[in-house]
Amino acid sequence: MTESFHFSDPARGKALADAIAKLAPSDQLKIVHVCGTHEMAITRNGLRRFLPESVDLLEGPGCPVCVTPAREIDTAIAIAQTGAVLCTFGDMIRVPGSELSLDETRSEGCDIRTILSAADAVAIAQETDREVVFFAVGFETTTPMSAAILLDGPPANLTVLASHKLIPPALVALLDLPDNRIGAYLAPGHVSTIIGTRPYEEWLTNRKVPVVIGGFEPLDILYAIALILRQIRDGTPKIENGYPRAVDPDGNPAALDLIDRVFEVADANWRGIGTIPATGLRLREPFARFDATSRFDVELPEEQDEIPGCRCPDVLTARAVPSDCPLFSVRCTPTSPVGPCMVGSEGACSIWFRYGGERQL
Amino acid sequence: MSPDRKDTHITPLHGAGGELMGELLERLILPRFGKEAVGRIGLDALDDGATIALPEGETGELVLTTDSHVVKPIFFPGGDIGRLAAAGTINDLAVMGARPIALTLAAIIEEGFPIPDLERIIESFAAALEEVDAPVVCGDTKVMPAGDVDGIVLNTTGLGIARHAISDAGLRPGDRVLLTGSIGDHGMALLAAREEFSLSTRLESDVAPIWPMFAPLLESDICEAIHAMKDPTRGGLAAALNEMARKSSTCIEIEETRIPMRSAARGLSELLGISPLEVANEGKAVVIVAPEAAEAALRVLREHPLGADAAIVGTVTEEYPTRVILDTEVGGRRFLDMPLGDPVPRIC
Numbered sequence: 001m002t003e004s005f006h007f008s009d010p011a012r013g014k015a016l017a018d019a020i021a022k023l024a025p026s027d028q029l030k031i032v033h034v035c036g037t038h039e040m041a042i043t044r045n046g047l048r049r050f051l052p053e054s055v056d057l058l059e060g061p062g063c064p065v066c067v068t069p070a071r072e073i074d075t076a077i078a079i080a081q082t083g084a085v086l087c088t089f090g091d092m093i094r095v096p097g098s099e100l101s102l103d104e105t106r107s108e109g110c111d112i113r114t115i116l117s118a119a120d121a122v123a124i125a126q127e128t129d130r131e132v133v134f135f136a137v138g139f140e141t142t143t144p145m146s147a148a149i150l151l152d153g154p155p156a157n158l159t160v161l162a163s164h165k166l167i168p169p170a171l172v173a174l175l176d177l178p179d180n181r182i183g184a185y186l187a188p189g190h191v192s193t194i195i196g197t198r199p200y201e202e203w204l205t206n207r208k209v210p211v212v213i214g215g216f217e218p219l220d221i222l223y224a225i226a227l228i229l230r231q232i233r234d235g236t237p238k239i240e241n242g243y244p245r246a247v248d249p250d251g252n253p254a255a256l257d258l259i260d261r262v263f264e265v266a267d268a269n270w271r272g273i274g275t276i277p278a279t280g281l282r283l284r285e286p287f288a289r290f291d292a293t294s295r296f297d298v299e300l301p302e303e304q305d306e307i308p309g310c311r312c313p314d315v316l317t318a319r320a321v322p323s324d325c326p327l328f329s330v331r332c333t334p335t336s337p338v339g340p341c342m343v344g345s346e347g348a349c350s351i352w353f354r355y356g357g358e359r360q361l
Numbered sequence: 362m363s364p365d366r367k368d369t370h371i372t373p374l375h376g377a378g379g380e381l382m383g384e385l386l387e388r389l390i391l392p393r394f395g396k397e398a399v400g401r402i403g404l405d406a407l408d409d410g411a412t413i414a415l416p417e418g419e420t421g422e423l424v425l426t427t428d429s430h431v432v433k434p435i436f437f438p439g440g441d442i443g444r445l446a447a448a449g450t451i452n453d454l455a456v457m458g459a460r461p462i463a464l465t466l467a468a469i470i471e472e473g474f475p476i477p478d479l480e481r482i483i484e485s486f487a488a489a490l491e492e493v494d495a496p497v498v499c500g501d502t503k504v505m506p507a508g509d510v511d512g513i514v515l516n517t518t519g520l521g522i523a524r525h526a527i528s529d530a531g532l533r534p535g536d537r538v539l540l541t542g543s544i545g546d547h548g549m550a551l552l553a554a555r556e557e558f559s560l561s562t563r564l565e566s567d568v569a570p571i572w573p574m575f576a577p578l579l580e581s582d583i584c585e586a587i588h589a590m591k592d593p594t595r596g597g598l599a600a601a602l603n604e605m606a607r608k609s610s611t612c613i614e615i616e617e618t619r620i621p622m623r624s625a626a627r628g629l630s631e632l633l634g635i636s637p638l639e640v641a642n643e644g645k646a647v648v649i650v651a652p653e654a655a656e657a658a659l660r661v662l663r664e665h666p667l668g669a670d671a672a673i674v675g676t677v678t679e680e681y682p683t684r685v686i687l688d689t690e691v692g693g694r695r696f697l698d699m700p701l702g703d704p705v706p707r708i709c
Contacts, residue, residue: 008690010618017692046693218691334701356696361686 007217008045016222017050023229024052030181031055031228032174032318034167035062035188036346037216043351045218048359051225060174060318061270062188063346064138064165065091067316069269070305072163073097076135078298079161080110085128087113087121088135091344094337098304118145125158133292135161140194143281144255147262150287159292164281165268167191168199173276175207180319184210184228189220189243194259196251200239208237215243262287271305271340272313312339315348322352329353371474376504385502389480393487394497399463404498411498413463413520422526424459426450427518435478435512438550439565440643442515443482447489448643449594450519451570456529456590456646458579459521461493461572467501467516474513482513493572495519524584529601530608531588537655538613538675539648541574541668542567544598545626548640553629564625569644574665578658586654591647596700597639601647602685603699614686615675615697639700649677 033039039059042048051057061067074097080086086102093102093114106112111130115121121134132155136146143164150160167188175182187200192213200211210231214224224242231237241247259281268280283291306313309327314320322328322341332338334350341347351357367374367381374381386407394404400412430446440448451461466486470479490497546567553562571592578584589609593601598620606613622637630637644667650658655673662668680686687697 010690010692013691044695045689045691046687046695047691049693218689218693222691354696354698354701361694361696 007219009219012219013050013222016219016226019226020050020222020229021052023226023233025054025229025232027054029055029183029232030318031057031184031186031225032060032182033057033062033186033188033214034060034171035191036064036344036351037190038062038186038188038214038221039348039351039357040346041216041218041221043355043357046361047218047221048357049361050222051359055225055229057186057225058318058321059315059348061170061273061316063341063344063348064142065089065095065344066312066340066347067165067270067272068092068095068137068163069271070096070098071269071300071303072161073102074099074300074303075293075298076133076161077102077105078300079133079292079296080105080112082131082296082298083111084131084133084296085111085113085124086133086135087115087124089116089137090114091346092135092137094343095340096307096343098301118142118149122149122152122154122158125155128157130157131295132158133161133296134158135163137163139165139167139188140191140259143263144194144252144258147258150262150283150290151258154290159290159295160283161292162263162281162283164263165270166265166279166281168195168203170270170276170279171200171211172203172207173273173279174317175209177317177319180317182209182318184232185212186221186224186228187211187213189213189215189246192241192243192247192251194252194255196247197239197241197249198251204239210237210240212240212242213247215246270316272316307339310339312341312349315341322349322357325349369476371470371472371476371479371504373472373504373506376470376502382502389483390500393483399496399498403496404500411463413498416462416522419522421522421524424454424457424521424523424526425518426453426457426521427516428453429514429516431511431514432551433511434554435482437554437566438562439546440568441482441485442513443484443486444489444568445643446515446517447486448568448570450517451489451493451495451572452592452643452646454519454521455570455572455575456527456592457521457523458525458527458575458584458587458590459523460576461495461519461521463496463498463520464490465499465518466497467503469503469505469510469514469516471510471512472504472507479513482515486515489570493570524579527587527590529589529591529605532605532609532611532613532649532677533588533651534611534677534679535652536588536649536677537652537673538602538615538677539650539655539659539662540598540621540672540674541571541646541648541662542644542670543621543623543626544593544642544645545622545630545637545640547643548597549626549629549635549637552633552635552640562625562629564623564629567642567644569667571644571646571667574662574667575646577664578661581661583650583654583658583661586651587648587658588651589649593642593645593647595641597637597641598647599636599638599685599697599700602697605647605649606685607683610682612678612681612684612686613675614678614680614688616688617690619672619674621670621672638697
């Protein structure tokens with residue numbers, strides 16, 4: 001094994017597992033993380049095996065495409081149906097709206113393109129006279145790129161359908177949901193490379209719940225869990241940086257400045273949860289001309305956000321694990337998904353189906 | 362058309378069966394393959410078909426396989442579509458336990474394709490065949506209008522003979538799982554070569570005909586203990602193991618730390634978010650061997666340069682029939698599932 005891959009080192013893994021076992025809480029503890037990349041790392045490395053019986057680890061609203069409401073997908077579809085080029089990230093294409101997905105719209109002849117970065121949308125707009133719309137989804141990690149293209153003076157035929165969301169205030173809203181006894185948060189490291197630790201302190205310090213920012217290698221995650229359990233044992237809930245090699249408490253000031261110049265905080269609708277105050281971003285007034293919703297006047301079908309029998313809303317709020325859903329792996333599979341969490345490759349259901357998320361395999 | 366364009370680029374006339382096509386065959390094909398008939402009528406006869414004499418005194422089963430090959434880029438680090446087509450067909454025979462006897466080669470070429478490139482491809486196809494001492498006995502050329510085909514498509518059919526053909530479904534609980542070498546090289550090298558990623562790496566495709574590595578194994582007594590073989594091409598090791606587990610209703614348990622892997626393939630996979638276990642290999646095989654013969658089989662494989670990194674990586678069990686379990690490096694356990702489709706890089 002080469003030095004660069006020591007983040008999966010079995011001996012260090014064993015040491016952390018022993019530490020976690022010693023810190024096992026006596027009361028049942030629910031730890032929630034909010035990141036598809038975390039769920040992927042946890043499940044692909046089989047890390048739940050290292051957790052004491054008294055600790056549950058669930059993915060909440062961690063998959064950006066899964067929490068994008070049907071209404072916004074309907075808007076993107078309606079815009080594409082006007083003849084505009086609609087660009088978005090891969091997973092978004094297959095998520096169902098009220099009646100159709102973008103994928104189904106594409107098979108009807110609409111020009112829907114998968115891109116790898118916001119800059120690709122600019123390149124597409126530069127090469128055509130047609131209207132080009134960038135359907136921008138993602139948490140704080142992807143927002144700076146959306147802001148950067150608008151600050152760079154984009155082509156006049158480019159607009160943005162912005163569906164960016166903010167993590168820290170959403171964590172507060174999750175705590176307040178009924179029947180949701182969240183004991184601690186494992187916060188996503190890449191979001192904090194942008195925002196740092198301060199927003200968590202602002203939003204969550206008075207809630208007395210441990211929040212540990214964790215990285216994505218197997219040892220990073222085990223380490224973050226050990227830090228959470230230590231806070232629980234010591235009765236000292238706080239915001240703790242478990243990923244200091246990548247996360248500065250102040251985040252990335254340049255990226256934060258980009259976001260702040262282009263976007264302002266607004267309420268946002270989360271699929272499966274509903275409207276959460278101050279968890280979204282809308283374009284500031286000087287950038288209003290790049291807002292796709294004002295350039296296109298489209299008619300939308302009646303919104304249908306609920307899927308009969310599908311427990312995605314409970315999975316997205318960390319009130320259920322995928323195998324609790326009666327449709328999981330029976331009627332709902334990655335090749336014929338019913339709910340958004342089976343569509344998005346970062347969705348808990350898709351990850352559990354592919355790799356098996358149960359504690360003991 | 363400029364007067365000499367037909368000398369440097371493929372034109373519709375090259376595929377029309379007339380004088381130009383004859384010239385092309387004379388120049389490119391016959392000197393490389395023409396002299397090696399395995400029957401009364403071989404390629405040099407340019408007849409409507411070739412004959413193959415049944416090998417004298419040989420018993421066993423004839424094995425037939427066919428494959429069409431497209432690859433982007435056509436020339437990639439470590440090989441090209443010519444070597445890929447030859448190795449792909451020979452390896453399909455090899456993992457059936459069959460020695461290649463003869464191959465066919467059909468090319469569908471886009472109008473305007475540079476003839477020097479075609480020459481390189483044919484040269485490389487011929488070189489791969491020399492490694493296993495098998496001839497091309499017949500072939501075909503078609504030219505498609507520009508835009509109707511992307512560069513070149515090769516189709517090869519391979520005929521082989523096996524003492525006893527080995528399927529990919531004969532796994533039994535207790536069997537050991539052997540890999541003949543490092544996993545992920547071909548797929549990762551090709552991904553790195555794709556221009557949209559602008560990556561530079563020294564990783565090369567593993568594309569190679571693997572029959573020479575298998576010949577000593579299959580001609581030895583160990584042959585009886587080989588219960589199944591498969592080459593992990595499209596879909597990679599993950600797809601190959603899942604297919605084997607499903608077909609035999611067994612469970613395959615693999616230890617991640619034992620899978621041979623080059624650090625460049627591992628590094629690229631971390632960068633792109635694509636698992637090396639889900640991308641194609643073109644010079645490797647999964648060999649399922651009875652437990653008592655596993656170490657002996659490993660020794661024989663390692664004696665050949667292509668098998669130098671061979672390793673025993675897992676066991677066939679009854680725990681979760683039809684599924685593959687991966688014991689992860691850090692000490693966890695998960696399913697290794699069938700890849701869904703072509704791997705795409707992760708966004709965030």
